[in-house]
Amino acid sequence: MNKHIEDYGFIGNMMSGALVARDGSIDWLCLPHFDSHACFAALLGTPAHGHWQIRPADPVLRTTRRYQPGTAILETRFETASGACTLIDCMPFSDNEREVDVLRVVRGETGRVALCMELVIRFDYGQIVPWVRHRDYGLSAVAGPDALQLFSPVDLVGRDMTTVAEFTVSAGEHLPFTLAYHPSHWPERPLQNCEERVAQTARRWRDWSCRCEFALPEGHAWHDAVSRSLITLKALTFQPTAGIVAALTTSLPERLGGVRNWDYRYCWLRDSTLVLQALLASGYRDEAHAWRQWLLRAVAGDPRQLQIMYGIRGERRLTEVELPWLPGYAESRPVRVGNAAYGQRQLDVPGELLDTLHVGRKFNLERNEDAWSLQRTILKQLEQDWNKTDEGIWEVRGGQKHFTHSRLMCWTAFDRGVKAVEEFGLDGPVERWREVRARIHADICTHGWNPDKRSFVQFYGGTSLDASLLLMAQVGFLSADDPRFIDTVAAIERELMQDGLVLRYRPADTPDGLPGDEGAFLACSFWLVDAYVMMGRRDEALALFEHLLALRNDLGLLAEEYDATLGRQLGNFPQAFSHIALVNAAHNLASSHGPAPQRAEHTVADPGSHAGSSAPQPLKVPAARRPG
Known part of the structure; x- marks a missing residue:
């Protein structure tokens, strides 16, 4: 059963954009541009056609979400019996249209939450399985002209053409993930500070949105x-x-x-x-x-x-x-x-x-x-x-x-x-x-x-x-x-x-x-x-x-x-x-x-x-x- 269209949130960076479902799954993403081939196409098929999900391992009692005010940065809060955590999704602005990233940060709010991650990369709208190699920073995936790198702080395991991980987050802890695109004939990219890039993106969005001259009080x-x-x-x-x-x-x-x-x-x-x-x-x-x-x-x-x-x-x-x-x-x-x-x-x-x-x-x-x-x-x-x-x-x-x-x-x-x-x-x-x-x-x-x-x-x-x-x-x-x-x-x-x-x-x-x-x-x-x-x-x-x-x-x-x-x-x-x-x-x-x-x-x-x-x-x- 497909998720409802209204179950999705939108993140973007004026190069491309992604749809993030209420359950923490990115089900649509075209890289590096809006009109590029999708590497996550579960929206039009099944998870096997490409998606990236981060979610609690235990039953979720309540899910709420919002945008950080004045930005396109999405926050999804999961509450479980053992605690609560927030998944922050963001696409930072880029000066290089061939280098486009998706940033995800898991922030512990209360207690201790067990989480799991599932990553299925399928280039060309869910059709092409890439060559995946594990790296000291996470993994790389290459197929034809396209390459992705996942910078991950947790251990990744390959299982049935899928990358999975299990980890926990405690109150006050932050776990950053970066999915970075570049043309496959370019050298691999170095790790950048994920959380600082999220903060920079938020500042740039707020600088722009505060220029709006629609004369109504905030909160209306x-x-x-x-x-x-x-x-x-x-x-x-x-x-x-x-x-x-x-x-x-x-x-x-x-x-x-x-x-x-x-x-x-x-x-x-x-x-x-x-x-x-x-x-x-x-x-x-x-x-x-x-x-x-x-x-x-x-x-x-x-x-x-x-x-x-x-x-x-x-x-x-x-x-x-x-x-x-x-x-x-x-x-x-x-x-x-x-x-x-x-x-x-x-x-x-x-x-x-x-x-x-x-x-x-x-x-x-x-x-x-x-x-x-x-x-x-x-x-x-x-x-x-x-x-x-x-x-x-x-x-x-x-x-x-x-x-x-x-x-x-x-x-x-x-x-x-x-x-x-x-x-x-x-x-x-x-x-x-x-x-x-x-x-x-x-x-x-x-x-x-x-x-x-x-x-x-x-x-x-x-x-x-x-x-x-x-x-x-x-x-x-x-x-x-x-x-x-x-x-x-x-x-x-x-x-x-x-x-x-x-x-x-x-x-x-x-x-x-x-x-x-x-x-x-x-x-x-x-x-x-x-x-x-x-x-x-x-x-x-x-x-x-x-x-x-x-x-x-x-x-x-x-x-x-x-x-x-x-x-x-x-x-x-x-x-x-x-x-x-x-x-x-x-x-x-x-x-x-x-x-x-x-x-x-x-x-x-x-x-x-x-x-x-x-x-x-x-x-x-x-x-x-x-x-x-």
């Missing part, structure tokens, strides 16, 4: 939620290039046992505006500038070759393959590496790109003349392409259509071009852009509106709805008090809300080329919070926002989706899009009329239980109404 649930989301976003950033991966993982399913399993260890352009807004509104201008520069480097070139996503260094070929030797999380097959959606045509992308650069101008980011030249070139190409079909925001594999959201973002692209001239004095054919903008607006209002449903619909000629229509007011296409927007929100509440959460669409109503269903896409529910704020429905916005906060795990982390029936998170984890949407919704709520008062129920799930055993109750959201 919104402050903690925003801070944890920003730390997660920072940890998902690839330091050498500033690219931000959508999630740490691949192939965590959108429905247990289903086939909707994708690799999210890449950088999506459609996240870019929301990323920039979240960073700038929180005071992180350097990070926002670095992200914009990554964006400009990635998309540089012929605008006809603009992609929806890129690798963390700007790679364009992200070939999708299946890994048949992995059974998948909860038997959810296939396990995929790479993402074929990189080759799709999605006409919303130019709009997201130009909107991002527009936001940068509004916040007075350093002007980049090459960026404006690129935008003009993209708009020239989009004049020829805006009325074509595409695969849409959700990357459907059921054929191209005239998706309303794609057309909406084409309108946004030309609108931002017009505003660049009108508001910032840049040079461009503004009259032509105004004319194209007007044509697209009329086209959407004529063909994207379904008079029988009294709503905009997912694609021209269709009847199904799409949560991306909630962005119409946010991008400025319609005002929030426009009857058509109000009616569309009402239709989404009727048809896409399930157990108080918003589905991105209903697969049964939208032939997307894949069988099965999926959970509620969490970012879409945050979009509804934003829509409520813009419509003046603050009480409903607050109720939905607090409901969403309650879905985080005990560490404040969110996956891509949520299944309210099972009370479980679904999809890749932790999901940048969910955390970005949380930050922006919190800012929108706080800037509308100030934050909600602190309340006792502002908590995440009980650390000692599965979220499924104490799932939040479904939220009842009133039907949409027009102001006044």
Whole structure:
């Protein structure tokens, strides 16, 4: 039985990251980078596919965990009949992207605790057994281009292709472990002081997190939620290039046992505006500038070759393959590496790109003349392409259509071009852009509106709805008090809300080329919070926002989706899009009329239980109404 997705904590160092389960097992780790092959892949299979567990040998009476405040350093406390100990997990920052480490420290708290360790290294996503040699410092493991060293203070024993150890820790005692990666053709690395490196990492995280300018007192649930989301976003950033991966993982399913399993260890352009807004509104201008520069480097070139996503260094070929030797999380097959959606045509992308650069101008980011030249070139190409079909925001594999959201973002692209001239004095054919903008607006209002449903619909000629229509007011296409927007929100509440959460669409109503269903896409529910704020429905916005906060795990982390029936998170984890949407919704709520008062129920799930055993109750959201 697979552990619940919400049972995992996330540690990272802006090179890669790891998922640490409540039972002290690291079940997912790719080294040296986010998109490298996994050396621990138990998350998508069994412990035999690679993991590293440190746990008490005796029955655990209680487990609690937390992050050290303001950091991505995880502490898991185990209590047994003989005493208590804390397992500290950390990935220190590195100036060398080919040397990436995982640090673990067992700290005795009370009494005397017997522990055991089990290490199974399997390179290439659980497939390759390395050559392991015992060293005076611990062990080394080599296979092909990869090498790991385990620096251990305890005696290690090889048993059935597994390294095990048994040891004890007393109150006040510290036992440090270091797992160090380097290319196999490099010399072995020397031992460094593990505990000092943990302390240095904590100081660096706190120096960064204390710069957050979200104006709420520490201890307020919104402050903690925003801070944890920003730390997660920072940890998902690839330091050498500033690219931000959508999630740490691949192939965590959108429905247990289903086939909707994708690799999210890449950088999506459609996240870019929301990323920039979240960073700038929180005071992180350097990070926002670095992200914009990554964006400009990635998309540089012929605008006809603009992609929806890129690798963390700007790679364009992200070939999708299946890994048949992995059974998948909860038997959810296939396990995929790479993402074929990189080759799709999605006409919303130019709009997201130009909107991002527009936001940068509004916040007075350093002007980049090459960026404006690129935008003009993209708009020239989009004049020829805006009325074509595409695969849409959700990357459907059921054929191209005239998706309303794609057309909406084409309108946004030309609108931002017009505003660049009108508001910032840049040079461009503004009259032509105004004319194209007007044509697209009329086209959407004529063909994207379904008079029988009294709503905009997912694609021209269709009847199904799409949560991306909630962005119409946010991008400025319609005002929030426009009857058509109000009616569309009402239709989404009727048809896409399930157990108080918003589905991105209903697969049964939208032939997307894949069988099965999926959970509620969490970012879409945050979009509804934003829509409520813009419509003046603050009480409903607050109720939905607090409901969403309650879905985080005990560490404040969110996956891509949520299944309210099972009370479980679904999809890749932790999901940048969910955390970005949380930050922006919190800012929108706080800037509308100030934050909600602190309340006792502002908590995440009980650390000692599965979220499924104490799932939040479904939220009842009133039907949409027009102001006044």
